[in-house]
Amino acid sequence: MNKELFDKRNALYGPTVVSALEKRGFEAYYCATKEEALEKAISVIPKEHTVGWGGSMSIGEIGLVDRLRKDGYTLIDRDLGKTPEEKTALMRKVLSADTFITGTNALTENGMLLNVDGNGNRVAAITFGPKSVVVIAGINKVVRDIDAAVARIRTTAAPINATRFPGLKTPCAATGKCGECLSDDCICAHWVTTRMSKPKNRIKVILVGEELGF
Ligand code: SF4
Numbered sequence: 076m077n078k079e080l081f082d083k084r085n086a087l088y089g090p091t092v093v094s095a096l097e098k099r100g101f102e103a104y105y106c107a108t109k110e111e112a113l114e115k116a117i118s119v120i121p122k123e124h125t126v127g128w129g130g131s132m133s134i135g136e137i138g139l140v141d142r143l144r145k146d147g148y149t150l151i152d153r154d155l156g157k158t159p160e161e162k163t164a165l166m167r168k169v170l171s172a173d174t175f176i177t178g179t180n181a182l183t184e185n186g187m188l189l190n191v192d193g194n195g196n197r198v199a200a201i202t203f204g205p206k207s208v209v210v211i212a213g214i215n216k217v218v219r220d221i222d223a224a225v226a227r228i229r230t231t232a233a234p235i236n237a238t239r240f241p242g243l244k245t246p247c248a249a250t251g252k253c254g255e256c257l258s259d260d261c262i263c264a265h266w267v268t269t270r271m272s273k274p275k276n277r278i279k280v281i282l283v284g285e286e287l288g289f
Pocket residue numbers: 229233234237245246247248252253254255256257258260261262263
């Protein structure tokens with residue numbers, strides 16, 4: 076990859092996508108680097124907010140949870156649950172957090188998010204519950220339209236995500252290819268398109284000019 080050309084194009088493309096998001100009621104920002112994205116994310120999360128999150132590589136890759144912890148935010152961390160019941164209780168508690176931080180499976184050029192979930196906790200929080208949602212999206216998540224977003228999830232995001240769960244009994248875990256399964260282990264039960272932020276500015280999207288997640 077020629078980084079100089081990649082950066083030059085992203086400096087044009089990022090603000091174009093941000094403008095499309097703003098037209099749909101999202102508060103949106105373009106940050107050229109992960110470091111800028113981290114500072115922007117911190118700036119939109121009030122210090123008094125309780126913060127929860129769903130499974131996301133992108134928030135980890137910019138160091139957001141570590142920074143929130145270091146800065147003394149009150150966090151709802153489901154990984155602190157010692158039993159499946161405790162973890163589920165914490166996942167429910169996240170739905171009433173002040174701020175929910177997450178990645179997105181895909182983001183269209185005209186400003187829509189598409190997310191897929193197994194249990195639905197992540198898409199539920201994006202849709203309703205937390206007062207504020209902060210989405211961290213690498214430039215690799217941007218696609219032409221919803222058809223391309225579905226294709227991205229079926230061919231890339233979901234099969235790669237499946238490899239994070241050892242022992243999953245799904246076609247993608249066995250072959251690397253989506254078999255559009257109805258397995259009990261399916262991680263693609265809930266498909267949610269967020270075509271606008273309602274209320275306006277509830278969802279903040281920080282688009283990063285670097286690749287994040289998969
Ligand atoms: S095979 Fe099933 S779990 Fe795997 S990507 Fe397809 S629908 Fe999702």
